[in-house]
Amino acid sequence: MGWRDHHRKSDFPPPKRMTSMPDIHSNDAVMPRPLQASRPKASLYGTVRVPGDKSISHRALMLGALAIGRTEITGLLEGEDVLATAAAMRAVGADIARQADGSWVVHGVGIGGLSEPEGVLDLGNSGTSARLLLGILASHPITAFVTGDGSLRRRPMSRVIEPLSRFGARFVSREGGRLPLAVSGAADSIPVEYTLPVPSAQVKSAVLLAGLNTPGETAVIEPQTTRDHTERMLRHFGATLRIEAVPSGGKRIIVVGQPELVAAPIAVPADISSAAFPLVAGLIVPGSQVTVRGVGLNPSRIGLIDSLREMGADIAYLNERVEGGEPVADLRVRGSELRGADIPPERAPSMIDEYPVLAVAAACARGRTVMRGLAELRVKESDRLTGTAEGLVRCGAAVNVEGDDLIVEGSGTPPQGGVTIATRLDHRMAMAFLVLGLASREPIQVDDARPIATSFPDFEPLMRSLGATFVGA
């Protein structure tokens, strides 16, 4: 892709104000909500707390629903994706309620105790909800119908249908293993050993969760490490899990089936994937100082921090501690002169959701940044490899995609901007380009800010509290 061919100077009218907040779940039918970001007059400054970790929040509700007893969850992300998981787990019999103090309480039904849902389970925009739930349903002898929004209906489910069928579950899906689909879980499920063909924590988790209501031992071989929140939380609830090194590389994760999961309290740390946006904003807006409190720093999630540090970012870990079994710290960034870096493919699983905003940082850096091995980015909420490259080119950055690698040639000054970016029902694309709009020479508008509510409902006020200039909400 030649970047100069696509560069447009300024192509949007001022954003229109909307009077009411539309429902994202019916977003195929209602109006999009454009939002524009522009360079603030002053640097960004302040201390914030971003919402709870999305991956951990989903798992807390799901495992709480499969445990016996009362699980209290503090810091749960109340974004649309996690609320979709809560609704689905209620529909299969769990009692889930938000308390007046903001904590959530789950009364589980126990492994094997799920009931057949009466209606269709609509997981909205959330791939994690859909794939992990299918894992749970695969070994319960009930039938369920699962769907999602326009983005989720385009995403591949065959990656979980294939291993879950080996347990004895039956699926009827649309062409290419897409939603909507029907699943009939196995009455007498058979344990499985499965080697992950793609580095996906969702697929790993789906298989481990199916293994819970399966007699014997279920094993997943993971050639490349992916986030291990499922493994940590299974142990937290009392399941027996063994992790062995595999001689050819990677590890074998074995779950012993039909344990009694015992309810246990969960404190959800702040999501590093959400913290990424104010942190990169603080790095690329000169003179800024931004602190994000209580960020989860699970080693399988911190590729962004390693990469930004290699690019010369001033990032400090303050007040390091362990909370709810996960390492946590306050992260402080200061505006930095970034330089290009070579980001190796083996780092991709530890920062898979952070590439759009890393590419934004790279577009403001001096020199070439190569982000290698990004095939999985093509099957996220949108094709983020193409979308990030095309969006940056529209903003005036020099960007190429070569195979599965994303290459950004930074000039040392932020790109021009002055364009509208199509976010294609993808929250992280929307937030990444709004962050770029805080540094680009002209404002950047995203065509639809509504998807941000899936993972980071307070993104706009939180960024404004740091000094960000957004118009159009």
Ligand code: S3P
């Ligand atoms: C997630 C795993 C990742 C990530 C997603 C959350 C999880 O997806 O992109 O946002 O909670 O397990 P993949 O498993 O498709 O890599």
